[in-house]
Amino acid sequence: MVSKRNFFNIMIMMVTLLFLFQFSMVIRAQSSSYDHNNAVSENPLSGQDAWQQAKMKLSALTEEDDPYVLFVGDAAGGMGQAVSSWCTYRKKNIIVTKSMTELTDYVKLMPEMIVLESESYALEGASLKKLEKLEKEGVIIVFGSLEDVDAIRNNSELMDFLGIQSIAAKEKQLTGAKLFEGFLLGGEEWYQTSENDKYAEEKQDLDLTVPWYQIGSGTKAYMVGLIKEKTGEKEQCH
Incomplete structure (x- = not known):
């Protein structure tokens, strides 16, 4: 059985220890620079030196x-x-x-x-x-x-x-477009939506009704339009 006097002494010791631990943490936090980034320039970029x-x-x-x-x-x-x-x-x-x-x-x-x-x-x-x-x-x-x-x-x-050899049609409905390697960035890419994918077709933002220009043999093409399949192969519309 703990007497009142011993209980009081124990409480004093616990409060003292708690105060010492908390006090040391406060001193450490004030003396440290955890919330300061030394790598940050004192003069932040203002955009004046931008091109x-x-x-x-x-x-x-x-x-x-x-x-x-x-x-x-x-x-x-x-x-x-x-x-x-x-x-x-x-x-x-x-x-x-x-x-x-x-x-x-x-x-x-x-x-x-x-x-x-x-x-x-x-x-x-x-x-x-x-x-x-x-x-x-x-x-x-x-x-x-x-x-x-x-x-x-x-x-x-x-x-x-x-580099246009002839004009096959004033307007032609396309199904998509093909980008060859070397056009802007990246390699060869096909942009075409499936007829069964109605959502993708609604999100199509390319103008698919364009004139049909047939280019000459000496003209290099980087992008062509695609028309509906014929004889099992995809025809291309320049």
Whole structure:
């Protein structure tokens, strides 16, 4: 049986030990730097040193300026914004113009790539002649879309420049698309939904109604459209 006096002494000892242990933990926590990352810079990144596109004008270019991409079309349109975002991602400067006529022989630095919103910008004046000359000098020419089938059909020079041998149909319904190795990133890829998969068909965001251009034998294709099966094999629609 424990007397009241011994019980009181035991309680005093337990409280004292508890206080000592807790006090030591508090002192250790205050003297340590567990909540501080010494690897963090005192001056966090503000974005001031991030790469930014230079504001360039065709009339003010010099031979010492950095390479740039020329977009011919509507800068506020979907394609214009996509090209601008791509240039930012690739750290390339971009100049936007609404006509090929602004790219005169007086421009001291030619672009390394020209992206035309549609073929209509190659039909005005001597634009196609200029594109042919620049292509021979190593400038990459990209047509964002080929919208007016009749305009292309009636311009044999443009068809030769695009590598189109003939136009099989003004509109053709596709079942999907095939990307060959070497196009953008990755290897060969098929984009096609099964006729039995209604959900996947509803989620399809590709425009599957396109003109059918048949390219010449010397034209390299990176992407083709797919049409319905015939004689057991999948036909391809360029």
